[in-house]
Amino acid sequence: MSAYTTEELNGLRDFYRDSLLDDTLKFWLPDAIDKEHGGYLLMRDADGSLVDTDKSVWFQGRFATILGTLYNQVEPRQEWLDGAKAGVDFLRKHCIDDDGQMFFMVTREGKPLRKRRYFFSEAFAISGYCQLAKATGDEQLAQEARDLFKRCMEYADGTRPLAPKFTDERPTIGIGVPMIFLNIAQQLVDTVGCEFAESCIDKFVEDIRKFVKDDIECVMECLSPEGDIIDHFQERTLNPGHAIEGGWFILHEARRRGGDKDLEDLGLRMIDYMWKRGWDEQFGGIIYFKDVYDKPVMEYWQDMKFWWPQNEAVIATLLAYTMTGDEKWAERHRMIHEYAHKHFHDPEHGEWFGYLSRDNRVCSTLKGTHYKGPFHLPRMQTYCWQLLESLGTDPTLVVR
C-alpha cells in the first residue's frame, strides 16, 4: 500500500481528461443530438448504432447536465452549449404532463409513453435547467429550476401526494430522495443560486445521517420512519454503489463549506463501510446488492456488476484520498480504477459496457438503454479530472 506520487496523479488527471474528451464524448456526439425533433437519441448498441428511438426523460436532463457542466467548468464550447439546450428545450416542450408532473418515457417526437410514481425525472431536469441557465444567464430558466425544486420538495413531504406503490401497512423511508436532492440542491445553489435549496441542504445531510448505522458499519437504503432496520427482503437490501455515491456527495458538501471535519468524517465512514460490504474479493468490482445480515438477496441480478457503481467508487475513493492523504484510499482507488477500466471499457468503439456478470463477462453489448446513458461515466471523468486539476489550489484537499 502506498500513496500516489505527483507523477501518478498527473497521469490520472490526463487519463480522465482524455477519456472524457477523446472517448466518451466522441461516442455520443454529435449523433446523439436529434436534429429533427430535439432532445437526445441515446439508445445505442456497442458500435453506436441506434436500436430504439424512444427518449428517457431522466436522460434528457442528465445529458443536459453533463454538457452544461462541461461548458461551465471546462470551457465554453458551442457544441456543448447547443447540446445542453437541445435537451432542456425538449424537456420543457414535451416532458411535463398537464398536472405538472414529468413523464418517464416519451417517443422520439415527444409524445408521452409512461409516467412513474416518483419524481426523479424532475430531479435531473432541475440540474439540466440550472447548468444551462448559468451558461446562458437565462433568469427565466433559472426560476423554472427553482420552482421545480420546490415542487419536488412538496412531493417529498406529501404536500403534493403521488399515487402510492405500497399500502400504509409497513411505512418506510429511503436514502434516495435526500441523497439525490442534496446533489441537486448543491448544483442549484452553485449555478444560479436558490435560497430555499440552500436551506434544505442541512436537512438532507441529517436525513442521510439516519441511514448510517455505525454499530454495524453499514449504510441502509431503507428504514422505518423511526429509523429502524426492517427485517424483510427488500428492506434488508443494501446498494453499496448507491451508498458510496451518497458518501462522496457528503464529502463534496464538506468541500463546499471550505472544509468540515464532521461531514468529512461522515462521508468517509459511508464510503468505508460500503466499500467493505460491496467490493467483490473474488472477482473484483462493486457488487450490485448485498443483504445487511448477509442473508441471500432476492433480486435475481443481485450479484451482477453494473457500470455506475464502479464510476461512483472511482470518484469516492479519489476524493477520499485527496481530502485525507490516507494511503488506504489511494490503494482502493487503484483497485477500482484498474478493475473498472479493464472490464467495462470498450477499446473497440469507446464508452463502457453497462452490465457484466459477477465474474466479469459482458452480458450486454448495449451502451445506451432506458437506464444507461451519458451520465455516470462522463460525470466521473469530469469530476476526477477537475479534482486533480485543483490539487494545490483547493484548501480542502490535503494532497498537493
Add this chain to the structure above:
Amino acid sequence: MSAYTTEELNGLRDFYRDSLLDDTLKFWLPDAIDKEHGGYLLMRDADGSLVDTDKSVWFQGRFATILGTLYNQVEPRQEWLDGAKAGVDFLRKHCIDDDGQMFFMVTREGKPLRKRRYFFSEAFAISGYCQLAKATGDEQLAQEARDLFKRCMEYADGTRPLAPKFTDERPTIGIGVPMIFLNIAQQLVDTVGCEFAESCIDKFVEDIRKFVKDDIECVMECLSPEGDIIDHFQERTLNPGHAIEGGWFILHEARRRGGDKDLEDLGLRMIDYMWKRGWDEQFGGIIYFKDVYDKPVMEYWQDMKFWWPQNEAVIATLLAYTMTGDEKWAERHRMIHEYAHKHFHDPEHGEWFGYLSRDNRVCSTLKGTHYKGPFHLPRMQTYCWQLLESLGTDPTLVVR
C-alpha cells in the same frame, strides 16, 4: 437422434414421480403451512430456513393449485387436502381488497402490503379454488371461482378498468392474458365445470394464434392491437420459456378435445420456433429473453437461466414427443431434462435453485422468493409423471 425406449420412458416416469414425492414436496411440507396464521410461508433459503415471512398472493393460489391437483389426480392424501385448504382459506380471508381486486403481497398475518395493476393474483386464486372445490365438493367455493373468472374477463376487456401503467400513445396487446387464462379456464371447466369459461377457450386460442408469426418462425410476447410487431426495445423482446409454456397449453387443449390436428400443429410450431430461439447452443438451457430481430435486449438479466423456462420446456418437449412420436422431440427432451437436472437441482437439500448465470453458475441460494415457490417445478413433475402413466390408455398419445 433416437426415440425413447419403453424402458427409458418407464424410468422417466419413476424419476418424475420420485422427484416430486421424495424431493420437491419434502422440501416444502410440512413446514410451509403456516399453522399460526394460515397460508404458506415460502420464502426460504437453500436449506429450507425461512428468510422472510411475507406472503405472495400468487403463491398462495399456486401452491393450493399444486396440492389440490395432487389430491384430485394422484391420491386423496389428507396432508394435500389440508394444505390446499390452508392456502384457499387465507386467500379468501385476507387477500381481497374492499374493491374486489386482489392484493399482490401481504404480511404473515394477512395485512395488505402491495396491490398491482393487473389480475394474475386472481388467476392463481381461481385455479386453487377450483381444485379444492373439486376435492371437497364445496359448491360455494366453485361458484366463487367461476365469479372470479368472470371478473377477470371484465378486467381483460376493460369493462372493469384498472389503473394503467402506460399512456394510450402506443397501445399493445400481450400473449400473457390469453395464455394464462386458457390454462385457468381448462382447469375450471375440468374440475367444477363452468359454461362461461368453456365458451372463452376458443377465443383464447385464437388470441394466442395472433402472436404466432409463421413467416419469421416466432412467437411474440407483445403486438400492436392490429397484430403488428412494434420496433421498440420492450415490444421486440421475446420470452422463449413463456412461449414454450403457451405451446404446451395449446397441445393440452388438443388432448382435451380428444385430438385436434390443427391445435396440435399450432402448439408444435410454437414450441419448435421458440426452442430454436431460446436454446443456448453454448451453455445449454433456455435463455430468458431474446430479441425478435436479434438486436440486443435491454433487460440487464436477459441472458440468465431461470428455473421455470426449463420446467416448461421439459413438459413441452415430452408432450410433443408423446403426441407425435417424432424423435426430434425425444432428443430435445433429453437435452433439456439432462441440462436442467444437472445445473438447477440441489442434491444437498432438494428442490431447485432459481437463478443461474448464462454459464450456469448458481447466482442465488434462494429456493423461495416473491417470484419463486412450489409451482413450476412440481407442476412439471406431476404433469410428466401423469403423462407417462397414461401412455397406452390415452388415445391422443401416439407413443405407447
